[in-house]
Amino acid sequence: MNKVSDVLIIGGGIIGLSLAIELKLRSVKVTVLSRDFQEAATHAAAGMLAPQAEKIPPSPMLDLCLKSRAIYADWVRKLEEITGLETGYWPCGILAPVYDVGEILPTNQVWLNQLEIQQHQPGLSSEVVGGWWYPDDGQVDNRALARCLWMAAQLLGIEVLEGVAATEFVRENQQIKYLKTSRGDWQAERYVLATGAWSQELLPVPVYPKKGQMLSVQVDSSSQALNHVLFGDETYIVPRKDGRIVIGATSENVGFTPNNTAAGIQQLLSGATRLYPPLKNLPIVEFWWGFRPATPDELPILGTSAYENLTLATGHYRNGILLAPITALLIADLLEKQKPDLLLKHFHYTRFSEN
Numbered sequence: 001m002n003k004v005s006d007v008l009i010i011g012g013g014i015i016g017l018s019l020a021i022e023l024k025l026r027s028v029k030v031t032v033l034s035r036d037f038q039e040a041a042t043h044a045a046a047g048m049l050a051p052q053a054e055k056i057p058p059s060p061m062l063d064l065c066l067k068s069r070a071i072y073a074d075w076v077r078k079l080e081e082i083t084g085l086e087t088g089y090w091p092c093g094i095l096a097p098v099y100d101v102g103e104i105l106p107t108n109q110v111w112l113n114q115l116e117i118q119q120h121q122p123g124l125s126s127e128v129v130g131g132w133w134y135p136d137d138g139q140v141d142n143r144a145l146a147r148c149l150w151m152a153a154q155l156l157g158i159e160v161l162e163g164v165a166a167t168e169f170v171r172e173n174q175q176i177k178y179l180k181t182s183r184g185d186w187q188a189e190r191y192v193l194a195t196g197a198w199s200q201e202l203l204p205v206p207v208y209p210k211k212g213q214m215l216s217v218q219v220d221s222s223s224q225a226l227n228h229v230l231f232g233d234e235t236y237i238v239p240r241k242d243g244r245i246v247i248g249a250t251s252e253n254v255g256f257t258p259n260n261t262a263a264g265i266q267q268l269l270s271g272a273t274r275l276y277p278p279l280k281n282l283p284i285v286e287f288w289w290g291f292r293p294a295t296p297d298e299l300p301i302l303g304t305s306a307y308e309n310l311t312l313a314t315g316h317y318r319n320g321i322l323l324a325p326i327t328a329l330l331i332a333d334l335l336e337k338q339k340p341d342l343l344l345k346h347f348h349y350t351r352f353s354e355n
Contacts, residue, residue, distance in 0.1 A: 001178065004031045004159075004188040007335060008179065010202065011194030012037050013140075014099045014320055015313050017149040017160075019192060020327040021079075024156045026332060031159040031188070033166060033181060037150065044212050046246045047142035048240045049322050052109065052134040053094040053231040060346035061299055065319060068326035069136070069341075075325040076140065076148075083151040088141025094229040095121055097131035097275060107115020109134060121228055123278045139229055139238055142321055143347070166195070169202055176310050181230065190335060191310045196293035197256075199314045201242040205301055207315045209256055209291035211262035212249040217282040219243040226276065234271030237279070239319070244285060247272045253290075260287045283352050292317050295352075303340050304325065311335060312349060 007023055013096075023030045049072060051065035057337045069254020076089040078218050097117060110133040117131045118124055165182040178187040193199060197209035219226070219239075226245060230237040238246040250264045265287060281328050295301060295315040300323065305312050313331050316323050328342050 009192045010190035016194035018324040022328040022332040033164040045142040047140045088144040091138035093135040094137040096231045097128040197291040210294040211252040214248040303344040
């Protein structure tokens with residue numbers, strides 16, 4: 001039996017690693033078990049920090065997202081100081097162009113008419129009639145962030161074990177007694193489930209995979225400069241500082257069916273080149289896909305579970321990158337104080353059995 005004295009986190013994606021680092025900085029002994037770091041939803045994201053561009057309505061979810069966005073700059077700065085690596089954090093603002101003036105809604109956000117939005121971002125389609133400007137939204141390079149988190153965990157002395165498949169929670173009364181894995185049994189005082197789209201393999205929680213296909217193109221020095229994230233109805237287009245432009249993403253209920261498809265890539269290219277025609281002549285660099293952890297209401301599952309020593313941090317769907325810092329903070333507080341933040345009650349797993 002492998003024994004871990006304080007906390008065992010199952011899942012080595014952005015949520016699991018962010019929580020592990022937060023706990024370690026509070027002097028908690030923590031171990032992370034990761035089946036495959038490269039398959040985490042982190043690698044399938046575009047890294048948008050877009051609670052306003054996503055038009056999340058006033059709700060506890062919007063509150064959670066805005067709280068996380070507010071602490072993002074300090075959070076990534078801390079990670080960069082620990083590791084010496086860049087995360088690609090860029091508070092560049094997000095433009096949300098529209099093709100139909102009927103989409104204009106009363107709001108306290110900044111509306112740009114057709115002339116203004118073309119001045120703000122030259123090269124947009126002539127079909128664009130205007131759009132919203134969200135100056136407080138931004139982006140982070142999801143892959144750079146993942147590398148930074150992994151390195152921070154190593155430098156802080158967190159035990160991160162790669163290639164470990166968790167297979168079963170062994171339960172006794174209302175407690176997790178130990179965890180069975182492909183590399184033996186693991187025991188801890190407390191456990192955290194952060195396995196994303198694979199959560200149902202260990203616990204009957206309503207989390208299921210939604211496949212997202214993506215691609216990237218490369219800008220050369222003669223290309224039209226894209227200075228802002230473009231968040232359209234059909235696609236999003238995310239420029240990186242290194243000249244790459246990430247285009248995403250499909251949202252497919254196909255289980256864990258792998259691979260890019262012709263239909264998926266066609267959908268992305270059609271939507272992206274309609275919105276921003278200069279993309280048509282840029283070379284494609286890469287195609288990839290991943291699985292986002294969705295829930296029936298598209299909200300995360302956070303907080304206590306049916307077992308006294310098991311905490312849940314899963315189901316972040318499209319917002320795992322954005323919500324990583326606030327999830328780490330709230331779950332670490334819960335584990336230390338055993339008293340949940342009032343915001344967590346809105347994301348408790350029991351909401352799915354209340355109706």
